[in-house]
Amino acid sequence: MTQPTHHTPALDRRSFLTTAAGVATAAMVGSSISCADGAPVAVAPGAPVKPKIYKSLKFGMFNEKLPIAEKFKILKDVGFDGVELNAPHGPDKDACLAASEATGLKIDGMVNDVHWKVRMTDRDPKVRAKSTAHMLEAIRQCYRCHGHTVLLVPGHGKDGSIQEVAERSIAEIRKCLPLCAELGVAIAIENVWNNMLYDPKGPDDQSADRFAAYVDRINSPWVGMQFDIGNHQRFGRPAEWIRTLGKRIIKLDVKDWGKRSGFSKIGDGDVDWDDVCQALADIGYHGWAAAEVGGGDRKRMAEVAANMDKVFNL
DSSP: OOOOOTTSOHHHHHHHHTHHHHHHHHHHHOEEEEOTTSOEEEEOTTOOOOOOEEEEEBGGGBOSSOOHHHHHHHHHHTTOOEEEEEESSSSOHHHHHHHHHHHOOEEEEEEESSTTTSOTTOSSHHHHHHHHHHHHHHHHHHHHTTOOEEEEOOOOGGGSOHHHHHHHHHHHHHHHHHHHHHHTOEEEEEOOSSSSSSOTTSOTTOOSHHHHHHHHHHOOTTEEEEEETTTTTTTSOHHHHHHHHGGGEEEEEEOEEETTTEEESTTSSSOOHHHHHHHHHHTTOOEEEEEOSOOBSHHHHHHHHHHHHHHTTO
């Protein structure tokens, strides 16, 4: 898949982010469309299309002490298509960009690396302003590395009432939208165990309605969900959440969770991966899926790639 350069208009990046929505629309009317890699796909009326998944991972999972360039080459060799970098801190972005261009391993996005400690929902407006400044810098770094998204945990339920944390986080996210539109980088909100937009003491059949309403309230083409498939296995059925979130999903995080195993290797928990794949086909998803599991050396990285191949039938 070809990444846009710094001179590519922002619309091209936005087009990438809306590929899933375009596929879903085409599936309803019947047409021939192009996937993220440019290959044509014939779509029969009403027929779901098998998801085209591009494998990524959090770069910090690969913890061998090696030069950045060598890490990129190894990750490409074991089967990954891209990586996500921490920002606004994390590894040297110039070195990562050079390694990406040399190996063909894309930098598909960034992960805000301070959103847990410096939160957009903090009661202190000065802390909220600092959080937004961090996010803006992460967006700039993502653009420089030709990425598409910055993952954001928008806050924590401990910071106030349901209404307060929603109002504060949405207000700060909206401050980032002009830069997102200028650079063509989207904010990807992750569903995590942060006591926000779900009931942490609730049952295991909760819906994704709160997340859907939250994204809809922001009402921007530059904000969607980086839906973590395993994070809410404990609180709901991932496939049903995928169907509810639909076109709001612009990226996936990949992990597994089980009642007995807790967070576990991909495929070893309770996630119904067959149903997840069907749900992704139902919504016409084509795009990136980033592993976020226990890391290790190159052997472990190859194992993670193989586990992703297995559960997504790649």
